[in-house]
Amino acid sequence: MKFFVDTADIEAISELNALGMVDGVTTNPSLIKKSGRDILEVTKEICDLVDGPVSAEVTATDAETMVKEGKKLLEIADNIAVKVPLTFDGLKACKELSDGGAMVNVTLCFSGNQALLAAKAGATFISPFIGRLDDIHLDGLELIEDIRTIYDNYGYDTEILAASIRTPNHVLDCARIGADVMTAPPAVIKALANHPLTDKGLATFLADIESAGIKIL
Ligand code: G3P
Numbered sequence: 001m002k003f004f005v006d007t008a009d010i011e012a013i014s015e016l017n018a019l020g021m022v023d024g025v026t027t028n029p030s031l032i033k034k035s036g037r038d039i040l041e042v043t044k045e046i047c048d049l050v051d052g053p054v055s056a057e058v059t060a061t062d063a064e065t066m067v068k069e070g071k072k073l074l075e076i077a078d079n080i081a082v083k084v085p086l087t088f089d090g091l092k093a094c095k096e097l098s099d100g101g102a103m104v105n106v107t108l109c110f111s112g113n114q115a116l117l118a119a120k121a122g123a124t125f126i127s128p129f130i131g132r133l134d135d136i137h138l139d140g141l142e143l144i145e146d147i148r149t150i151y152d153n154y155g156y157d158t159e160i161l162a163a164s165i166r167t168p169n170h171v172l173d174c175a176r177i178g179a180d181v182m183t184a185p186p187a188v189i190k191a192l193a194n195h196p197l198t199d200k201g202l203a204t205f206l207a208d209i210e211s212a213g214i215k216i217l
Pocket of ligand 1: 006026028129131132163164165166183
């Protein structure tokens with residue numbers, strides 16, 4: 001499973017990228033706002049840092065302007081994936097941009113039917129939001145399963161990019177189901193390393209190192 005980082009925080013991306021844990025980056029207007037940076041500037045910096053796809057989201061809601069914005073975003077770098085919302089206009093923009101050879105990430109997906117339409121419109125990535133479904137007591141992982149089944153049934157090559165990932169369990173479940181990509185905040189990716197038995201075992205080893213005076217250097 002590919003790991004994308006869901007942030008526009010350059011330092012956080014650099015830290016994980018140096019460990020080989022960044023296959024791409026996703027941003028959205030809320031993350032750009034959080035960064036306090038200009039969208040074009042910060043996106044360029046991210047694209048210079050990371051080899052994989054960097055999703056940058058349009059701001060318009062009509063297809064024509066989405067396409068214009070998408071083309072401007074595509075000028076930033078070769079690894080830009082234009083992110084459009086899963087509306088009918090977003091699908092029109094997806095079709096036009098993907099027909100022109102661009103990578104397109106269709107976001108804010110909350111149903112299998114929406115995912116089916118995105119695949120038909122040529123999306124490179126579909127972004128189903130797990131956490132936001134869980135927030136309203138629906139099952140975000142069931143959506144990932146549905147989309148996996150639908151895409152496999154018909155051989156669509158649109159990649160399932162599991163988004164709105166909030167916990168390490170979301171990551172594990174997405175990997176079990178077979179999501180192609182997951183995007184998570186840096187803190188969630190780092191938390192994948194944590195296990196209480198690792199901490200407990202290490203505490204014992206450290207106590208033994210201390211009491212036995214074990215030294216390597
Ligand atoms: O990639 C989409 C993601 O940023 C949304 O996450 O936690 O705001 O639902 P969240």
